[in-house]
Amino acid sequence: MKKLLPTATAGSLPKPSWLAEPEKLWSPWKMEGEALTEAKQDALRVSLLEQQVAGIDIVSDGEQTRQHFVTTFIEHLAGVDFEKRETVTIRNRYEASVPTVVSAVAREKPVFVEDARFLRQQTKAPIKWALPGPMTMIDTLYDAHYKSREKLAWEFAAILNAEARELEQAGVDIIQFDEPAFNVFFDEVNDWGIATLERAIEGLKCQTAVHICYGYGIKANTDWKKTLGHEWRQYERTFPRLQASSIDLVSLECQNSHVPMELIELLRGKKVMVGAIDVASNRIETPEEVADTLRKALQFVDAENLCPCTNCGMAPLSRSVARGKLKALAGGAEIVRRELTCA
Numbered sequence: 001m002k003k004l005l006p007t008a009t010a011g012s013l014p015k016p017s018w019l020a021e022p023e024k025l026w027s028p029w030k031m032e033g034e035a036l037t038e039a040k041q042d043a044l045r046v047s048l049l050e051q052q053v054a055g056i057d058i059v060s061d062g063e064q065t066r067q068h069f070v071t072t073f074i075e076h077l078a079g080v081d082f083e084k085r086e087t088v089t090i091r092n093r094y095e096a097s098v099p100t101v102v103s104a105v106a107r108e109k110p111v112f113v114e115d116a117r118f119l120r121q122q123t124k125a126p127i128k129w130a131l132p133g134p135m136t137m138i139d140t141l142y143d144a145h146y147k148s149r150e151k152l153a154w155e156f157a158a159i160l161n162a163e164a165r166e167l168e169q170a171g172v173d174i175i176q177f178d179e180p181a182f183n184v185f186f187d188e189v190n191d192w193g194i195a196t197l198e199r200a201i202e203g204l205k206c207q208t209a210v211h212i213c214y215g216y217g218i219k220a221n222t223d224w225k226k227t228l229g230h231e232w233r234q235y236e237r238t239f240p241r242l243q244a245s246s247i248d249l250v251s252l253e254c255q256n257s258h259v260p261m262e263l264i265e266l267l268r269g270k271k272v273m274v275g276a277i278d279v280a281s282n283r284i285e286t287p288e289e290v291a292d293t294l295r296k297a298l299q300f301v302d303a304e305n306l307c308p309c310t311n312c313g314m315a316p317l318s319r320s321v322a323r324g325k326l327k328a329l330a331g332g333a334e335i336v337r338r339e340l341t342c343a
């Protein structure tokens with residue numbers, strides 16, 4: 001990653017309509033068995049190619065093999081009963097029917113390691129792999145066993161660490177933990193959120209990232225954002241703790257958000273994946289708009305630590321919109337890259 005301003009996406013990209021119903025979260029697969037495995041791999045190849053054609057430097061699987069960024073990981077664990085569902089309020093925001101933790105949780109076999117190995121075979125570019133973070137996992141479940149959010153988070157942290165170590169072995173360059181819950185439960189973040197995240201990355205030699213956002217562009221999230229006032233200072237509570245942590249990169253939402261850019265200063269020294277693409281709008285940014293956001297961010301992050309990125313995953317968008325946004329991201333980064341190297 002010697003290139004200045006290497007571009008990346010926060011995570012998911014749209015799935016082809018032959019694989020799953022498009023523009024929908026938790027969309028069911030359109031096939032099963034062997035055919036599904038093959039289709040997921042084909043979709044991963046297409047997603048990778050689209051990133052490369054657009055000019056994205058740090059590529060991912062576009063989360064083509066998972067239905068949802070949290071649920072799919074949990075589905076592979078023992079101790080969680082997917083038949084026994086309860087309605088909970090996710091991130092204090094929207095109700096969802098979720099599975100129940102009925103006994104000790106355990107990872108009996110690797111979850112994404114084969115998929116990561118497959119992606120590694122397809123490209124020599126740096127690859128980033130996303131996993132859910134411990135706090136976001138517990139917030140997407142009903143716990144009838146541990147009856148303690150913290151206890152369950154520590155269990156998940158150990159499980160995530162085992163998975164992450166194998167992903168590293170499979171050749172993943174950056175392992176990212178998605179922790180949108182860090183933007184909601186500030187006391188817990190301080191009490192044990194950062195600590196469990198550090199447990200999840202224990203012993204890793206590859207780079208590690210945490211993605212903290214205001215969520216996908218779904219209605220529950222956009223409605224919530226309207227209640228946050230004109231200035232979003234949520235990151236202010238978490239960034240100082242992350243700055244002091246051993247996480248290498250922090251991925252955050254900056255495009256069209258009300259996050260004051262100067263909050264990035266609190267992360268000084270870390271690599272920052274600056275969200276310069278709004279995932280809650282179908283309007284495709286111009287490269288110049290992306291460049292503008294990046295220039296503003298450069299006041300608070302050193303150029304060698306800036307990774308232009310999307311605000312969040314793009315799974316709910318149409319493929320053509322997502323494609324346009326990827327291209328705008330790469331184009332905007334290129335504008336600023338030239339300015340920096342010619343200065």
Ligand SMILES: [Zn+2]
Pocket residue numbers: 010180211212213214215216311312313
């Ligand atoms: Zn996100």
